[in-house]
Amino acid sequence: MRMNVKPIDSVPDRVNEIRMLTAKIVNQEILPNEKALWGWRRQAGAGQAERDKAHRLREKIKAKVKQAGLWAPHLPQEYGGAGLSFLEHAYMNEIMAYAVGAAALFGVVAPNSGNQKILLKYGSEEQKKKWLLPTIEDGMESGFSMTEPDQPGSDPRSLKTTARRDGDEWVINGRKWFTSNGKRADFFIVMCRTEDGEDASATSSGRMTQIIVPADTPGVNIARSVPVWGHEGHHCEIFYDDVRVPVENQLGGRGSGHQAAQDRLGAGRVYHCMNCIGQMWRAFDLMVERSMSRQVHGGLLESKQFIQGFIADSYIDLQAARLMTLNCAAKMESGADARTDISAIKVFVPAAYHRVVDRAIQVWGGAGVSSDLPLADMYQGARVLRLADGPDEVHKILIAKNILKHYHNGESWDFAA
Numbered sequence: 001m002r003m004n005v006k007p008i009d010s011v012p013d014r015v016n017e018i019r020m021l022t023a024k025i026v027n028q029e030i031l032p033n034e035k036a037l038w039g040w041r042r043q044a045g046a047g048q049a050e051r052d053k054a055h056r057l058r059e060k061i062k063a064k065v066k067q068a069g070l071w072a073p074h075l076p077q078e079y080g081g082a083g084l085s086f087l088e089h090a091y092m093n094e095i096m097a098y099a100v101g102a103a104a105l106f107g108v109v110a111p112n113s114g115n116q117k118i119l120l121k122y123g124s125e126e127q128k129k130k131w132l133l134p135t136i137e138d139g140m141e142s143g144f145s146m147t148e149p150d151q152p153g154s155d156p157r158s159l160k161t162t163a164r165r166d167g168d169e170w171v172i173n174g175r176k177w178f179t180s181n182g183k184r185a186d187f188f189i190v191m192c193r194t195e196d197g198e199d200a201s202a203t204s205s206g207r208m209t210q211i212i213v214p215a216d217t218p219g220v221n222i223a224r225s226v227p228v229w230g231h232e233g234h235h236c237e238i239f240y241d242d243v244r245v246p247v248e249n250q251l252g253g254r255g256s257g258h259q260a261a262q263d264r265l266g267a268g269r270v271y272h273c274m275n276c277i278g279q280m281w282r283a284f285d286l287m288v289e290r291s292m293s294r295q296v297h298g299g300l301l302e303s304k305q306f307i308q309g310f311i312a313d314s315y316i317d318l319q320a321a322r323l324m325t326l327n328c329a330a331k332m333e334s335g336a337d338a339r340t341d342i343s344a345i346k347v348f349v350p351a352a353y354h355r356v357v358d359r360a361i362q363v364w365g366g367a368g369v370s371s372d373l374p375l376a377d378m379y380q381g382a383r384v385l386r387l388a389d390g391p392d393e394v395h396k397i398l399i400a401k402n403i404l405k406h407y408h409n410g411e412s413w414d415f416a417a
């Protein structure tokens, strides 16, 4: 099935151009080849021949993406990216995410993409040359090491990993886990509490600093990969034992670590929600398509009212999620304070995505949870999103606080603002 994408009247021409160019690659190059591109990973007995074929195919598609000027939509042109505006990128994501693994073929691979964003914003010229450019041009890999097993990741101000200044070096001690890409990473960006006894007035968040740690530095010990949904290999538990790196590896000003972590996510939340919408769109198409072809108990699924309810509820979820996200994006683009809206989409969209995929799985029956379809992976991804990048509860607290502040100041909420 192709993604049905047409130009939108209300958006600038360039946004439509990006959407249509992206849809052409998704529909012509990626969707028809999804199995060949990624299926070998799940195929028992798949060998080198399948891997080589998939590699050649990926390179061919990447070349087309570059030719279309869509490579690395999150990066400026001077760093080899597409140089898209915020809205162009947001609208592109809903198309790109429709196809399995398409982001990687467009040069957006987490956690590298998030790290590239903070290196761009906080890195010195020297750091950009050493750590940013090689991740873009030479396949250098990275990880983002913030979450700790003994402290709540949802309260990053509480993190305990320390960096102590010793002459021209930072000495890092602590234990992190869920550092994605841990085994492949050439370097980590590590969130550290920088001991600052000389500045007793610093707030707890002002004591956090991000520090670049090459993976082969003595004292960096990858203890294990934490299995996630039964799969091993990607998200690592890492001990940092007396790890010494030069002070030049400090990223941004001392105490800027918390803000840098927020910046890594800020606009990213809109992009992630647009990704969710692309994936919901795919799940929705799969659900409707199946309901039109599967006969059960003497009739097509589409003729059963339970299934019609699934279709209607999913339409409502998808449309509400999309409009809410685009409204938030428009507010951000206009420079208005969108913090409440960002938290609202971060709660609503992954939950709506979860519901839509859940219904699509139900309609497909056993096939829905098989790896023949992308639905099982989507389901797991949607579930994780409800606790990562700030769990639902933390965002709901923020929403309520912002709203109550208005009312305490004698002003009710203006939903049209």
Ligand SMILES: Cc1cc2nc3c(=O)[nH]c(=O)nc-3n(C[C@H](O)[C@H](O)[C@H](O)COP(=O)(O)OP(=O)(O)OC[C@H]3O[C@@H](n4cnc5c(N)ncnc54)[C@H](O)[C@@H]3O)c2cc1C
Pocket (backbone or CB within 6 Å): 111, 143, 144, 145, 146, 147, 148, 151, 152, 153, 154, 155, 177, 178, 179, 180, 181, 228, 235, 384, 387, 388, 389, 390, 391, 392, 393, 394, 397
């Ligand atoms: C697949 C995957 C990949 C990840 N990749 C990375 C990575 O690359 N780098 C990295 O650093 N981390 C990564 N993480 C970690 C992730 O960011 C954290 O799991 C997340 O921030 C939540 O932190 P936590 O697990 O410590 O949960 P906790 O902070 O212990 O929170 C647990 C639960 O407590 C509840 N809660 C929290 N605060 C409140 C409150 N105020 N009121 C009520 N309830 C509350 C929420 O329901 C929350 O889910 C990854 C996680 C997963 C699952």
